[in-house]
Amino acid sequence: xxxxxxKNIEKKYPNGFHAxxxxxxxxHDKEFLILVGPSGCGKSTTLRMVAxxxxxxxxxxxxxxxxxxxxxxxxxxxxMVFQNYAxxxxxxxxxxxxxxxxxxxxxxxxxxxxVKEAANILGIESLLDRKPKELSGxxxxxxxxGRAIVRKPKVFLMDEPLSNLDAKLRVQMRTELSKLHQxxxxxxxxxxxxxxxxxxxxxxIAVMKDGILQQVADPQTIYxxxxxxxxxxxxxxxxxxxxxxxxxxxxxxxxxxxxHNICITKERTKSLEESVYLGKDVVLxxxxxxxxxxxxxxxxxxxxxxxxxGSETYLYLNxxxxxxIARVEPSLQVEIGEVIGLEFIKDKIHIFDKETELRIx
Ligand code: ATP
Numbered sequence: 001x002x003x004x005x006x007k008n009i010e011k012k013y014p015n016g017f018h019a020x021x022x023x024x025x026x027x028h029d030k031e032f033l034i035l036v037g038p039s040g041c042g043k044s045t046t047l048r049m050v051a052x053x054x055x056x057x058x059x060x061x062x063x064x065x066x067x068x069x070x071x072x073x074x075x076x077x078x079x080m081v082f083q084n085y086a087x088x089x090x091x092x093x094x095x096x097x098x099x100x101x102x103x104x105x106x107x108x109x110x111x112x113x114x115v116k117e118a119a120n121i122l123g124i125e126s127l128l129d130r131k132p133k134e135l136s137g138x139x140x141x142x143x144x145x146g147r148a149i150v151r152k153p154k155v156f157l158m159d160e161p162l163s164n165l166d167a168k169l170r171v172q173m174r175t176e177l178s179k180l181h182q183x184x185x186x187x188x189x190x191x192x193x194x195x196x197x198x199x200x201x202x203x204x205i206a207v208m209k210d211g212i213l214q215q216v217a218d219p220q221t222i223y224x225x226x227x228x229x230x231x232x233x234x235x236x237x238x239x240x241x242x243x244x245x246x247x248x249x250x251x252x253x254x255x256x257x258x259x260h261n262i263c264i265t266k267e268r269t270k271s272l273e274e275s276v277y278l279g280k281d282v283v284l285x286x287x288x289x290x291x292x293x294x295x296x297x298x299x300x301x302x303x304x305x306x307x308x309x310g311s312e313t314y315l316y317l318n319x320x321x322x323x324x325i326a327r328v329e330p331s332l333q334v335e336i337g338e339v340i341g342l343e344f345i346k347d348k349i350h351i352f353d354k355e356t357e358l359r360i361x
Contacts (some may be wrong), residue, residue, distance in 0.1 A: 002064055002077070002154030002187045003029040004050065009059035011211075012030040019045045021211040023059070027193055032181045032188040034202035036195060040236070042211040043191045045170045047157050050189060051080050063155065071292050079148035080157040087132040087143060097146045120150040121183060122176075138169040141227050145180065155187045162197065175288040187200050199223070206233050231352060238314060238325045241291070243284045244354070247277045255284055255351070258320065265347050272351075277360065285350035288314065291326040293334065295339035303334055317342075 004027040020042045022335075027033045035043040048054035049061065053075040054074035061068050068076055071260035087096050095114055101111045116164045122142040132140055140163060148156055161177075162170045178201050181188050190199060198205045199219045207230075215227040226232035226240075233239045245255040245262065253269040255262040260283065264272075272278065301324060305316035308330060315334065319323040319342070326342070334340055351360045 002028060004155065004187070004189075005060075005062040006046075007060040007062070009046070009049065009061060010057045011042070011049060011054065012057045019211050021047070023213055023215060025206060025213060026188060027187060027203075030092070030185055030187055032178070032190065032201060032203045034198040034205045035189065035191045035208060036198040036234075037206055037208035037214075042206040043193075043208055044159055046208070047080075047159055047189060047191050050155075051078060051157050052076050053080075060138075061211075076155075077153055078155040078157055079151050079153035080159070080164060081144050081148050081161045082159055087140060087147075089132050091131070091137070092128065093124065093130055093132070093143050093146075096132070096143060097128075097150050100147065101149050111355075114152075115146075116148045118146045121149065121180065122146050136264065137165050138173060141165060142176075143174060144175075149180075149184065153186070155189065156184075157207055158190045160192055161190075162192075163194075170197075177201060177227065191323065195237060196210055197233065205235070207234060209234075225359070226350070227281065227359055227360075229285070229352050232352070232359070236287055238288050238327070240285045240287050240350070241324045243286070243319075243322070243324075244281060245284045246281050247272050247279060249273070249278060253278070255301060257284070261346060262299075262349070263346055264349055264351070267293050268349070268351065271361065275360070277353075281354045282360065283352040283354050284344070285355075286344045288325045288327040288347035290345040291324070291328075292343040292345065293326070293328060293332060294343040295341040297343045299342045299344055300339050303336055303338050303340060306334065315340075 006023050006025040009020055009023040012018050035046060037043050045054060049056050050341045052071060056069050097115045097118060098244035101114060115303060119128060122145060124139060124146060126143050127135060127139060155348055162173050165173060174197060202219060203221050204216060204218050207214045209230050215222060215231050222231060222235050226235065243257060245257045248254060248256040253273045254264060300318035303315050304318050307314040313328050313330045315326045317326060352358065353360055
């Protein structure tokens with residue numbers, strides 16, 4: 001069992017910077033958990049505390065049912081893969097992968113078996129005699145993973161392991177890491193600032209901002225039920241559009257945008273009617289794919305840029321001075337400069353509290 005439990009974890013650096021604030025996070029055995037957030041949000045600090053490379057200021061960290069606050073990194077049964085690979089340049093790939101096993105004084109046969117097994121999993125058998133400088137970035141990354149795999153750790157920790165690779169290789173390695181996770185059946189904790197990596201690889205995603213955990217859930221839940229405006233805008237690309245509206249009651253409850261009525265679902269109508277939001281300003285959130293072009297609609301926007309990607313088209317719109325993005329079918333005929341009507345798919349509308357930025361349930 002190698003689930004992890006982070007209880008009330010705080011990190012204050014010696015200079016007084018409060019990098020992680022009251023973090024509570026359960027990481028399940030064998031799951032692929034992604035820690036995601038913008039630069040400086042405390043994700044690497046969190047991972048380094050799990051690894052034992054950084055002291056925990058307060059709180060408790062468990063790996064399995066063992067409290068590890070005071071346990072040395074080497075005794076935590078974890079392996080960490082960094083973005084700069086950290087391979088020994090003068091050693092062959094074989095020796096790089098065998099290094100930690102030699103330190104542990106395993107027999108030659110045992111080492112050979114483990115190195116070859118890992119090389120086989122990663123498809124790098126033919127590279128074992130080379131030196132790191134004779135490999136491509138992607139191959140080096142595989143070796144770095146290989147070095148972790150041979151140790152059969154209970155938990156793999158990865159800090160932006162793909163960030164030095166070019167875009168195409170990154171996409172390929174994403175799939176390989178997902179497959180590797182399935183094959184190894186081990187707990188993976190993976191740090192990235194890239195929401196696409198988070199969405200495509202993780203069984204669950206933990207979103208952080210300013211040292212505070214915002215939401216932990218599976219990718220679909222994060223996408224469809226973001227807990228606040230930060231998560232809603234951070235996850236999803238292009239990002240969610242936000243529009244200031246007011247909750248009004250005419251025949252029924254609806255949202256008012258500059259005198260135009262935006263219909264919402266019956267359930268939302270009911271919950272808003274019973275809440276404190278009647279007559280109040282709120283923020284409507286709508287993802288680009290949930291905007292329809294409907295010239296009957298009184299809500300108008302001007303097409304400023306049209307980005308054709310083949311399978312889909314993005315329209316960059318100006319709605320009363322506000323920038324919006326809509327994702328439409330490539331077959332849709334619209335011209336740059338044209339004024340179009342926008343309709344928001346009713347049951348895809350998110351509503352947020354303007355003050356707290358929390359999603360209104
Ligand atoms: P990035 O994606 O840029 O690596 P991150 O989310 O991983 O960002 P951390 O490296 O965890 O962020 O850093 C969190 C905050 O703590 C940052 O504001 C950083 O400047 C600060 N910090 C990191 N290390 C130290 C340190 N040794 N002393 C003081 N402050 C630090």
